[in-house]
Amino acid sequence: MNYSDNRPIYKQITDYFCNQILQHKWSPEDRIPSVREIAVKMEVNPNTAIRAFHDLQDKDILYNQRGVGYFVAEHAHEKVKQMKREEFINEKLPGFFRDMKQLGFSCKELEELYDKSKK
Amino acid sequence: MNYSDNRPIYKQITDYFCNQILQHKWSPEDRIPSVREIAVKMEVNPNTAIRAFHDLQDKDILYNQRGVGYFVAEHAHEKVKQMKREEFINEKLPGFFRDMKQLGFSCKELEELYDKSKK
Amino acid sequence: MNYSDNRPIYKQITDYFCNQILQHKWSPEDRIPSVREIAVKMEVNPNTAIRAFHDLQDKDILYNQRGVGYFVAEHAHEKVKQMKREEFINEKLPGFFRDMKQLGFSCKELEELYDKSKK
Amino acid sequence: MNYSDNRPIYKQITDYFCNQILQHKWSPEDRIPSVREIAVKMEVNPNTAIRAFHDLQDKDILYNQRGVGYFVAEHAHEKVKQMKREEFINEKLPGFFRDMKQLGFSCKELEELYDKSKK
DNA sequence: GTGGTCTAGACCACC
DNA sequence: GTGGTCTAGACCACA
Numbered sequence: 001m002n003y004s005d006n007r008p009i010y011k012q013i014t015d016y017f018c019n020q021i022l023q024h025k026w027s028p029e030d031r032i033p034s035v036r037e038i039a040v041k042m043e044v045n046p047n048t049a050i051r052a053f054h055d056l057q058d059k060d061i062l063y064n065q066r067g068v069g070y071f072v073a074e075h076a077h078e079k080v081k082q083m084k085r086e087e088f089i090n091e092k093l094p095g096f097f098r099d100m101k102q103l104g105f106s107c108k109e110l111e112e113l114y115d116k117s118k119k
Numbered sequence: 120m121n122y123s124d125n126r127p128i129y130k131q132i133t134d135y136f137c138n139q140i141l142q143h144k145w146s147p148e149d150r151i152p153s154v155r156e157i158a159v160k161m162e163v164n165p166n167t168a169i170r171a172f173h174d175l176q177d178k179d180i181l182y183n184q185r186g187v188g189y190f191v192a193e194h195a196h197e198k199v200k201q202m203k204r205e206e207f208i209n210e211k212l213p214g215f216f217r218d219m220k221q222l223g224f225s226c227k228e229l230e231e232l233y234d235k236s237k238k
Numbered sequence: 239m240n241y242s243d244n245r246p247i248y249k250q251i252t253d254y255f256c257n258q259i260l261q262h263k264w265s266p267e268d269r270i271p272s273v274r275e276i277a278v279k280m281e282v283n284p285n286t287a288i289r290a291f292h293d294l295q296d297k298d299i300l301y302n303q304r305g306v307g308y309f310v311a312e313h314a315h316e317k318v319k320q321m322k323r324e325e326f327i328n329e330k331l332p333g334f335f336r337d338m339k340q341l342g343f344s345c346k347e348l349e350e351l352y353d354k355s356k357k
Numbered sequence: 358m359n360y361s362d363n364r365p366i367y368k369q370i371t372d373y374f375c376n377q378i379l380q381h382k383w384s385p386e387d388r389i390p391s392v393r394e395i396a397v398k399m400e401v402n403p404n405t406a407i408r409a410f411h412d413l414q415d416k417d418i419l420y421n422q423r424g425v426g427y428f429v430a431e432h433a434h435e436k437v438k439q440m441k442r443e444e445f446i447n448e449k450l451p452g453f454f455r456d457m458k459q460l461g462f463s464c465k466e467l468e469e470l471y472d473k474s475k476k
Numbered sequence: 477g478t479g480g481t482c483t484a485g486a487c488c489a490c491c
Numbered sequence: 492g493t494g495g496t497c498t499a500g501a502c503c504a505c506a
Binding site: 365366367401402403404405408422423424425 | 495496497498499504505506
């Protein structure tokens with residue numbers, strides 16, 4: 001687990017889960033690793049891991065079967081994608097555009113940097 | 120002051136200061152408003168305002184004359200500009216481009232949103 | 239077996255048993271299906287099924303003949319009925335009525351929903 | 358805090374909050390007691406209290422101001438009411454109707470008990 | 477002072 | 492074995 005990352009750990013875990021789903025590594029109805037497995041693998045307290053599970057359960061991206069484990073919900077892929085896009089547009093873009101204006105960055109410059117970053 | 124902004128309040132104030140400098144509204148050796156004036160104007164706790172002054176003092180963008188007030192340091196404009204650009208390119212762009220790719224955002228879409236945000 | 243039901247699995251099984259008795263499908267001295275049969279039929283872990291048998295044995299609704307199987311006890315029907323009515327009136331109704339008042343549910347509305355649920 | 362209640366403690370706290378709002382004791386924009394105050398008052402660990410705050414924040418019934426405290430959100434009353442009605446209809450009524458059928462309770466009997474409970 | 481996050485460890489219900 | 496809840500106590504950022 002990356003402690004120097006500014007994001008809280010539980011958020012890093014939910015992002016990891018979302019990525020697995022976005023990349024189709026985890027599909028609907030798949031049983032995902034248990035709380036304890038994740039906690040051990042990520043070297044994190046189980047309570048911290050649980051928080052990530054709960055977060056995604058609240059958003060209907062995971063569901064739970066008593067005594068069995070957590071599973072990927074139906075349409076999880078679409079939900080994750082939409083959620084991430086909204087997050088991006090609402091939470092990241094405004095600050096990003098503000099910075100661009102402040103620093104006199106044009107869209108054109110940005111595009112050039114973007115093309116470079118692809119290579 | 121914008122409490123729904125995700126950035127901490129003191130950061131919003133330093134950004135405001137930097138903006139004033141970037142836009143040449145405040146020039147080297149200018150005396151800037153006092154902590155109290157800023158606190159009142161921005162409807163903010165004076166402790167929070169103080170933190171913003173200290174931050175920029177640490178970065179040699181402001182300097183302090185005891186009993187007199189805060190002043191814009193020499194070369195403040197260049198320092199701010201360089202600092203902000205570095206921050207932007209090194210800390211924000213990589214994550215930003217990663218998100219764009221992952222979510223299938225094109226530069227074109229981005230540009231449209233940017234034009235909208237201007238209005 | 240209904241995993242999305244909020245009640246624990248073993249409780250769903252005891253309820254099923256009680257229902258069979260209430261509806262006179264199972265009568266005193268009848269031998270009821272074995273633990274294994276129930277487990278297979280309900281697609282449930284045998285340990286979970288065993289727990290249901292034990293629960294009703296504790297309440298003298300079932301009895302066990304070693305090596306033979308489980309049987310419906312005498313007066314099981316009366317016991318079940320009384321037990322369930324008491325449970326319902328004492329444990330469920332008070333909270334239920336409190337909720338109705340708090341949310342402004344009338345008996346009429348309730349009746350409509352009840353009629354719908356029958357279909 | 359009622360430990361003999363079957364519901365988890367954090368749920369009892371969210372229900373307390375919802376009741377305050379339903380009864381107009383807390384109105385939009387009101388600052389509600391701090392996490393620590395609630396924890397002390399309810400004789401509960403602050404972490405447990407925090408969980409209740411987060412639950413209602415996720416549902417846009419409370420909102421947070423950094424370093425200041427929690428506030429009742431706009432339209433909290435309507436949201437709480439709707440949420441509680443949905444909970445009632447989706448989670449409580451099905452089991453309730455199932456019990457009624459199983460025990461041969463009619464709507465009329467229920468109504469009589471309801472009228473009695475009012476007195 | 478406010479809330480946010482994390483850990484370690486306990487105990488419980490359920491499968 | 493699974494997850495769910497709770498406690499006690501630490502440390503941090505922010506106002």
